[in-house]
Structure formats: structure tokens, C-alpha cells
Amino acid sequence: MSVSSAGENVVGILRQERTGSALQDEVAQLFVESRQDVYRYLLTLGLHPPKAQEAVQEVFLRLYATLKKGENIENPRGWVFRVAHNHGLKVRARQASEEAFDPALEACLVARTEDPESGLIERERMVRFHHAVEGLSEQQRRCLFLRLEGLRYPEIGSALGISASAVGEFLRRAISRLRKVRDA
């Protein structure tokens, strides 16, 4: 490292520190807005709730550290889901000895008793829909869940390691299967 590059580093760090406050605010704001969504996504990936919550925090701190280094992230929410997906897979691999988390959503849906009259038809529809979602392939389900969180095809592709056109194809198949349930 030359003296000038070391000096640039020092200046860079100090400059980052000055803008750190706004950066912290931005990341904290995104954290407040998106943490529940990321957390739920990680649960659908099979992480147990405490691990999922830890992972969410880890992802947002990584976002902060990355932005602090001066890297440009065009869509931070998309970045967060991509990193959460990959980090979640690693965490799940580490908890391989445990069963994947099963939220028992069907039991929750069946047990719902509020609003008995108007809720019954909707509940049955949701149970059917849930079965159909469960029946999707893992790739189709991942694409669907990430699309539901607002990610674009290239972002989903980047998270899952597939091309954007493959994402389009997985989504088409998923929507086609879900449509049959909706029409049933």
C-alpha cells in the first residue's frame, strides 16, 4: 500500500463516518419495513423461528456493512431477500440434524373460528389454495414466494442461481396450477 492509497483509505473511512448517520437511518428504516417479511420468508424455507429471527438481523447488518464499504446496491430489498435466501439455506444446512420447521399452517387454517358465516367459504378456498401451494415444486414455490415479496425476475434468478427466463417459466407453471384450484 502506498502512502497516498493509505491516505485515501483514511479519508474514505472518515467520509463514510460522516454519512454513516443517514446510512444507518436508511438501513434501520428498511429493517422496520421488511423484517417481518424476511422473517416469514425464512420460516417458509424451514428455519425455526429463533434461527430465522437471528438470520434476519444478520442479513440487515450485512447490508449495512456492505453499504458502508461504499458498494452500490440498486434495490436493497431485493438484495436483502437474496442474501436472506442464501444465508437461510446455510443455516438450514447447519440444522440438518433437526427437522425443518413446519408451521402447521393447515391446522391453523382449519382451527380458525372467527367470523363463522362469511369466513367459511374463504377459509375453504384458502385451505385448497394452501394445498396447491404445497403441491408446487420447491423451485416454483421459491419463485412464487419471492415474487410475492416484490422481487423482479432477474432478482429472483440471482437469489436462486437460475436465469430470469427460467424464473418466468417456473412462475408460469405455478400460476397455472394455482389457477386450476381457484377455478375449482
Next chain:
Amino acid sequence: MPNLVTQHPEDGVLLRYIDGELPGRKLRQVERHLKACWQCRTEVKELESTVAGCVRYRKNVLQAHLPDPPNPWPDLYQEFARIDSSASGEFHLVAKQLAARLVALFGGAAKQFGSSKVRQWGVALAAALVLVCAIWYQFRETPSVQAAVLLKRAVLAAEAQSTPARRVQVRTRVAQAFLPVKEPSLAPLRARFEAAHFNWDDPLTAKSYQSWHDGVTAKQDAVTTVPDPQSPALNCYQIRTVAAEGELATASLMLRMHDLRPVEERLEFRDNEWVELTDITDATTRDDGASVAAHVELPVRPVVPSRPAAASGPASISEELQVLAALHEIGADLGDPVEVNLTDGRVVVGGVGIPPDHQQQIHGKLDAMPNVTVQFSEGGAGFSLPGGAGFSLPTAAAAPTSSGLPALVEQHLGGQAEFEKFSSQVLDRNESLMSRASALRRLAETFPTDADLAVKDREVLRAMAREHAEAFARELAGLDRALNPLLVSLGGSAAPRTATATAPSWQPAALELARAWHRLEVSVSVLLGVTPGSAPAGQLPSDLLAAMGEVRADVDGCLHLLAQ
């Protein structure tokens, strides 16, 4: 490629079309086709309907039934500070490398000149350079950033929270008083504050401290954690600022860690005089809640005659009301710290930390209005505070509890999961009640009397107030339904309410409602273990029922006055 016979788009193209994923040429092609083809337009509608089904699934199944996080979400700012301190470690590494380079550079120069003395001087100079840089960075920049961030958060938290009445004790070397200060003997103190550019009218607030802090260019900050002087079980942040200029030599502000409320402040002047300000609201409320109210006075406002809005001439109360009504229409008078002031013949609308989309919405609503200036600070880089979320109330398990009541509540509800669900529902309702109470209080404070207003203006004002009061009453009924069975099963009984004096108009009634709501909200927080309580646990259910009855009577009274 399109099907050559029908020219209908291929499978999947329409989904990519509604998802905005088609490239320009293909997009135009599909758009042209859709204009002509009923069949494909229907297909698009079908797809959108399935997409809507997916969105409903996300909301009604995933969001509603996946378990909530087991722990309260952490304060990310503390974690940021840890990352920053490790970045500071990186800085030291860079500094070390820089030192090595400088030593080599000066050493090389010394060799060239062949003098060991020059070499020694070179090494010393390099080390000194790095040291100065490190000290400057470590002790001036980072804590300043921390202090600034903390102050900003505290200001936002204060704006999002309702603080109907505060009792502040002022102590100096020779005198003691309570705010608002009436004693003439303390008049010189006001002059001192003014000379130091420190807001005397509301000194124990993050905003006042921030305003002074930002005005001092040469200063040194330190942020530490100290026990809360009033509740040693809790912690506070302490910001201490040493100023190299101005009348104030040192200032320190203590912010309660869980809600960032300022509890104590000490200001030391250059001539060694000092002032200490302590928030004793909690202590006073515990002893005599009603007495706090006696110290609250309606703010004095210059009287500007009400008149119909005009395209020229200075703004009147009518125009201010129109602005408030416009903000009310888009819900911008709830939650967001949007400020509306009538100054120098213009209605000035502003605020700090308003999310950019809200700012845009407000601009859209107000920009065309005459005599209105919309000016937001901080470019919307602040927090999103939907309904005051974020800093208004920590989650149920966030604070230690002094009584065993939350455990008892948990037992009554049938376990921790049920307790968490219950407390989250109650806290959500609290937020909504708080935003309505704050909005109503703001209207009552801004228009302490509506007798002088034109009939039309009075109607606009009262319609807004009535809407807030009605929404408050509805939310309160929901809270009552949720809490009442639990409180009765915990042994609570509602004492018959003693008759209270009827307020002369809706404004004082609204202020009283805000105060009564604050007392109820604190009791609910104690019940859920969010705030430690000092009263015996067994008494709380009855106290809560009584507080609920009081708030109910106040909102009924307020609605009655608004209907007149």
C-alpha cells in the same frame, strides 16, 4: 415467437407482460395484440385474478398464521455501533500501515541525508501524525455521530409519542422551581438560556438539546449508558457534550433507553453556574395523577381573524384549517410528525423524518393552495413511523417487570403464545388510540377556542375533531372488550365513577381526554409488563377498570360537546 395461426402470445408471455418483464419491442407487440384480442384480454384478467389469490394467500395464511418472532426485535443502531467500532479497528490497521509507510519514507529520507537525528525526527513525526489522526477520529467523530443519531431518534420518538403533561423540576445553585416557571427570581435564568441559544420554553427535550448541539461547531461528544436515576433497574443513554464556544461549557442529557424520553439534563455555564432539569412526571403521577393536569395551560396564540380563504393577502386561520383538513383527508394528521404553523402570513407545513412517499402525497395535496409553504427537513431519510411504530412501545418482553402480574396474565390467557398474541393486539390498539388522542389534542391546542371562527371554519374544525373522537371511542370499545373479561377474572372491579366538573367546551375536554388516556395507557403497559409498575399488583386490575371508565366518560363528554 407468437403462434402463427392465431397470433396469440405464447404461454407465459402474458404473465411476463403483467409482471412488467417484457422487453420494449415485445411489450409493444403484446399491447397491440391485447387491444385487438378479447380472448387475451380475458386471459390477462384471469391471470391477475390468480395473482390476487396469491396475494390473499400471503396475507390471510402466511402473514396471519406463521408464528411471530419469539423475541423483540433488537435496536439495530446498537449493532451498527459494533460494526462501526470494528470499522474503527480497520482504521487502526490502515493507520498502522500508514505509520509504517511514513516511517519508511522518513527513514529513507534520513538515510539519504545520512543523519540518525533526522531519522529519529522522521519516525517521531510519522507516529505523531498517525496518533493525531487516530485521536481525532476516535474521540471527536464517532461519538458525535452516535450523539447526533441518538438525538435524532429521540426527537422522532418524542414526536410520535403523546406526552400530555410533564412536570419538570429546575434546580440551580440557589433556587428550585417547576416548569413552567412563574417565579420572577428565575428571570435571569431565561436570559442565560437565551444567551446560550438553548430553548428555555421547553428545555428538557431532545429537540432543544439537538438544536443547541447542532449550533455548536467546536464540540466533543461522549455517549455512555447509565442507570435511570428514577428507576435504577432501567438504563439510560447519557449524551455529554463539551462545547469549545458559546455560553454553555458542558451539557448532558439522559434519555431513557426503552423509549428515548429525556429524564434529566444538566447544563454548566462558562462561569461555573449550573442548571439541572429533571422530569418528575412519573413520580408526580404516581402520587397524584390529577395534580399534574393543573399545571398544564393552553398555549397562548396570537389571535388572527378568521376569514374566507383568498388568493392574496396573508394567510388566516381559515387557510390553516383548510390545510389541516387536507392533511386529515389523506390521514397525514395521524402518526406522522407533520407540523403546521401559521407564521408571517403563511401556513408552513413541515416535519422531520416523514417518509418520502408521504412527503410526495402531502406536496400533491397542498402545493396548489395559496399562502402555503411545504418544507420537509432531512430529505425524508428518517424512520418510517407508521402509527408511531418503531419507538412508541417496545414489545411485551422488552422491559423487566417489577410485579408478577404479567406472569399471572399469561397464566390466565393460557400460555406465553397466547399472552404474546394478546399483548400485540392490545399494543396495536393502543397505537391507534394514541394517534387519535394526539390528533385531537393537537387540534384542541391549536384552536383553544372556536367561538371567533367563521361558521364554516368552525364546522370544518369540529368535523375533524368529531371524527377523531368517534374513532377513538370505537377503538376504546375494542380495547375494553379485550381487557374487561381479563381484568374481572384477575379480581378487578370497577368503582362507581364520581361526578366530575363538565368542561365548558370541547377543547379542554379533549385535553383532559388525552391526559386520562395517557394514564390508562401507562396502566395497560404495566399490565403487559412493558413498563415496570410501582403500585401493588393486586390493585392494578381495579385501577385499570377505573381508568378505562374515566377515559370512556371523557370521550363521551367530548363527543357530547362536539355535537352541540
